[in-house]
Structure formats: structure tokens, C-alpha cells
Amino acid sequence: MPSLKDVKMKIVGVGKTKQITKAMNMVASAKLRSAQSRIERFRPYAAKYRQVLAELSRKMEGNAHPLLAEHEEKKNCAIVMITSDRGLCGSFNGNITSQAFRLAKEKTYAGMSVSFACVGRKGWDAARKAGYTMMTSYADRMGNSIDFALASSVAAEAIHGYETLAFDEVWLVYGEFVSMGHLPPRTICLLPLKAPKVEDSPQTSGEVRCEYIYEPKEEKLFVELLPRYVRVQVYCGMLDTSASEHAARMAAMDNATRNCNELINSLTLLYNKTRQASITSELIDIVGGAEALSG
Amino acid sequence: MSTLQLDVITPDKTVVSLEAEMVVCPGVEGEFGVLPQHVSLLSALKIGAMRYRTGGKDEYLFISGGFVDVNNNVMTVLAESAERAADIDTARAQTARERAEKRLAAGDVDAIRAEAALSRSVSRLHIAR
Numbered sequence: 510m511p512s513l514k515d516v517k518m519k520i521v522g523v524g525k526t527k528q529i530t531k532a533m534n535m536v537a538s539a540k541l542r543s544a545q546s547r548i549e550r551f552r553p554y555a556a557k558y559r560q561v562l563a564e565l566s567r568k569m570e571g572n573a574h575p576l577l578a579e580h581e582e583k584k585n586c587a588i589v590m591i592t593s594d595r596g597l598c599g600s601f602n603g604n605i606t607s608q609a610f611r612l613a614k615e616k617t618y619a620g621m622s623v624s625f626a627c628v629g630r631k632g633w634d635a636a637r638k639a640g641y642t643m644m645t646s647y648a649d650r651m652g653n654s655i656d657f658a659l660a661s662s663v664a665a666e667a668i669h670g671y672e673t674l675a676f677d678e679v680w681l682v683y684g685e686f687v688s689m690g691h692l693p694p695r696t697i698c699l700l701p702l703k704a705p706k707v708e709d710s711p712q713t714s715g716e717v718r719c720e721y722i723y724e725p726k727e728e729k730l731f732v733e734l735l736p737r738y739v740r741v742q743v744y745c746g747m748l749d750t751s752a753s754e755h756a757a758r759m760a761a762m763d764n765a766t767r768n769c770n771e772l773i774n775s776l777t778l779l780y781n782k783t784r785q786a787s788i789t790s791e792l793i794d795i796v797g798g799a800e801a802l803s804g
Numbered sequence: 805m806s807t808l809q810l811d812v813i814t815p816d817k818t819v820v821s822l823e824a825e826m827v828v829c830p831g832v833e834g835e836f837g838v839l840p841q842h843v844s845l846l847s848a849l850k851i852g853a854m855r856y857r858t859g860g861k862d863e864y865l866f867i868s869g870g871f872v873d874v875n876n877n878v879m880t881v882l883a884e885s886a887e888r889a890a891d892i893d894t895a896r897a898q899t900a901r902e903r904a905e906k907r908l909a910a911g912d913v914d915a916i917r918a919e920a921a922l923s924r925s926v927s928r929l930h931i932a933r
Binding site (some may be wrong): 561721723 | 809811813814815818831832833836843844845846847848871872873880881884933
């Protein structure tokens with residue numbers, strides 16, 4: 510039986526942990542809000558980009574750009590993995606890394622050598638521990654300091670590798686932000702690039718499409734715009750990962766706070782029981798002593 | 805007077821969204837103007853100044869590359885960065901300019917980047933004035 514004082518100390522300790530988890534929950538929810546608003550602000554850009562590129566690619570012939578063309582011989586595969594820098598967010602990073610490793614295994618079976626580029630410390634640590642070939646890491650850049658320039662440098666590396674035939678495939682693994690409770694890891698093929706398609710809903714196809722004037726020529730414009738689309742995708746992945754990181758942390762901290770409450774309840778029960786037991790035993794002593802005196 | 809909808813969008817935010825009477829853009833093949841009811845157009849832009857007239861007043865914007873799409877009397881400018889003349893940080897542009905000039909003078913390996921930085925800072929300063 511633990512002493513009364515021990516139980517009391519334990520209750521105080523758990524109470525302090527609860528304060529911390531509660532505070533982390535609130536911090537995460539504030540950060541989530543700002544991350545979500547960044548996604549919102551980026552969405553019009555991405556949507557317009559997709560639309561313009563789809564319009565343009567309708568005019569182009571199949572493999573008009575080296576980034577669209579599949580390499581015939583597939584030997585090297587690069588995986589860009591976007592995770593968070595910090596832990597304490599439940600299974601969030603684990604889900605992303607395990608998805609990435611599964612993909613890596615598939616590619617290894619297919620006879621390709623896999624190398625990793627990581628954004629975020631957690632993914633970097635996991636991939637290094639698993640013994641994969643590492644290329645570059647952009648650790649400690651998640652959170653508020655992600656910007657388009659970072660996405661550009663990640664994309665530039667991928668594009669350079671693809672064009673110089675150092676990679677034959679580039680994949681992007683990140684945490685998608687679907688809703689607060691639904692944060693699935695997502696894998697997309699970054700290169701060879703698949704040009705976005707126009708969704709031919711009856712509404713748009715019924716419209717008379719007027720011919721565009723292109724300046725400079727379509728081909729040139731396409732060559733200019735296509736590599737930038739990779740950046741848009743990478744940036745999108747970063748923003749999503751950062752938002753879902755905060756959402757995951759919120760959920761994890763909420764759970765932790767709830768567990769603390771449960772623990773405090775059961776400890777309080779134990780505390781009361783222990784106190785009652787000590788009172789009872791004292792009473793028995795007193796009664797026993799009185800009996801002995803009167804007897 | 806007829807107008808066209810002008811949206812200037814960067815990855816971080818929508819910089820401008822208003823009804824403009826006329827827009828002049830720095831296209832890669834020369835500056836061009838867009839009036840309401842313009843034919844559909846897709847053009848790449850270079851670093852430079854964009855001018856638009858709204859409510860009879862001329863406003864200036866700094867655009868660092870990107871492209872413009874005109875369709876259905878809606879003009880959308882997608883740029884990696886865009887700033888209104890009043891929002892330009894002149895001190896920062898000034899130091900960026902000096903740094904870029906120094907790099908070019910020193911014959912830095914990354915001459916292309918330095919040159920781009922120089923043209924960005926110069927046109928920022930030019931617009932801010």
C-alpha cells in the first residue's frame with residue numbers, strides 16, 4: 510500500500526502534466542488556424558495554375574516536355590518525404606514514414622535503388638535509422654518558416670535530378686489535411702509529371718471555347734510553366750503537412766489531457782481509500798487499547 | 805466606363821482583387837496593355853512594374869515574374885511575389901541591390917541569380933519612387 514503522501518505527490522504531478530498537455534493543445538489549435546488560413550490563401554493560386562496548365566496541355570502533344578516523359582530504364586527512385594520537425598503528435602509522423610518506407614520497399618523489389626530527401630526532422634531521423642540513402646534534408650524548416658522559396662529549392666533539386674537522369678522517378682509523400690479527424694498520409698508521383706486534365710463537365714464543354722492568344726508561343730510557355738507546377742505541388746504538400754501536424758498534435762494532446770483526468774480520478778480514489786484505511790486501522794488500535802484498559 | 809476584374813495572386817495571398825479600367829503588364833515580349841473585353845490571352849511576365857487604372861487613378865505594382873491569364877473579362881496574374889508600391893520595403897531593396905551589385909562585380913559563380921536579384925531590387929526601387 511503506498512503511503513498517503515506518495516499518492517498526494519503523484520496527484521500533484523499528474524495535475525502538472527495535465528496543465529502542460531492542455532497548454533500544448535491550445536498552442537496547436539492556434540497554429541492550426543494560421544496554417545489553415547495559409548492553405549486557404551494558397552488555394553486560389555493552385556487552382557488557377559492547374560486550370561491554366563490544363564488548358565495549355567490540351568494543346569500540346571503527348572511528350573512535349575522532358576518532365577512529362579517516362580524514362581525507359583528505371584533504376585533510381587527518389588522519395589521526397591515531408592514530415593514535422595517535432596514529435597508529440599500521435600502516430601502522425603509514423604504514418605507518413607511507414608507509407609514512404611512501404612513505397613521504398615516496392616521500388617526496391619522492382620529493382621530500383623531508392624534515395625530519400627526529407628523535409629522535417631522526424632522523417633530524416635527515421636529514414637537514416639532505417640538505413641536508406643539520404644540526399645538532402647531540410648530539417649527545422651517546418652512550421653511558420655515554410656515558404657515558396659523552400660518548395661522551389663526542393664522542386665529544383667528533383668527536376669535537376671530527373672533531367673540529368675539521376676532519378677527515373679520522384680515521389681512525394683506527405684500528410685494530407687482532409688479534415689480535423691482525417692489526416693491520411695498521401696503519396697503522389699511528382700515526376701514524371703502528369704499534366705492536369707480539364708474536367709469536362711457538361712457545363713464547360715457546352716460553353717464556346719474561345720481561342721487563346723499565347724505570348725510567347727505555346728511550346729515555350731509550356732516549358733516555362735511546367736517545372737513551376739512541381740513547385741506548386743511541393744508547396745501544397747508542405748502546407749498540408751504543417752496543418753495536419755497541428756491537427757494531429759491537437760488530437761494527441763486532447764487525448765493526453767483526458768488520460769490525465771482519468772488518472773487523477775483513480776488516484777484520488779486510491780488516496781481516499783488509503784486515508785480511510787489508515788483511519789480504520791487507527792480506530793482499531795484505539796478501540797483495542799480501550800478494551801485492554803477496561804478489561 | 806466598362807471595367808475588367810483584376811486579380812493578382814501570389815502563393816501567400818491575393819494581393820489585388822478589384823475592377824480595373826486598364827492594366828499594363830511587363831510581358832516577356834514587351835509591355836502590353838489590357839482593356840476591358842480583351843480577347844483571351846495567356847502570357848508570361850518578366851520582373852517589372854505593372855500598372856492598373858482604377859477609379860481614374862493609376863496604381864503601381866511590383867511583379868516578380870509569373871504569368872497572366874485573361875479570359876471572359878477576368879484578368880488573373882499569378883506571380884511568385886507581388887507588392888503594391890506603398891508596401892515595398894525600400895531599405896531592404898536598397899541593400900539587396902548593393903549586395904547583388906557587389907556579387908556581380910566580384911564575378912560570383914552564381915551570376916544569373918545575382919542578376920535576377922539585381923533586376924528585382926532595381927525595379928522595386930523604381931516603383932517605390
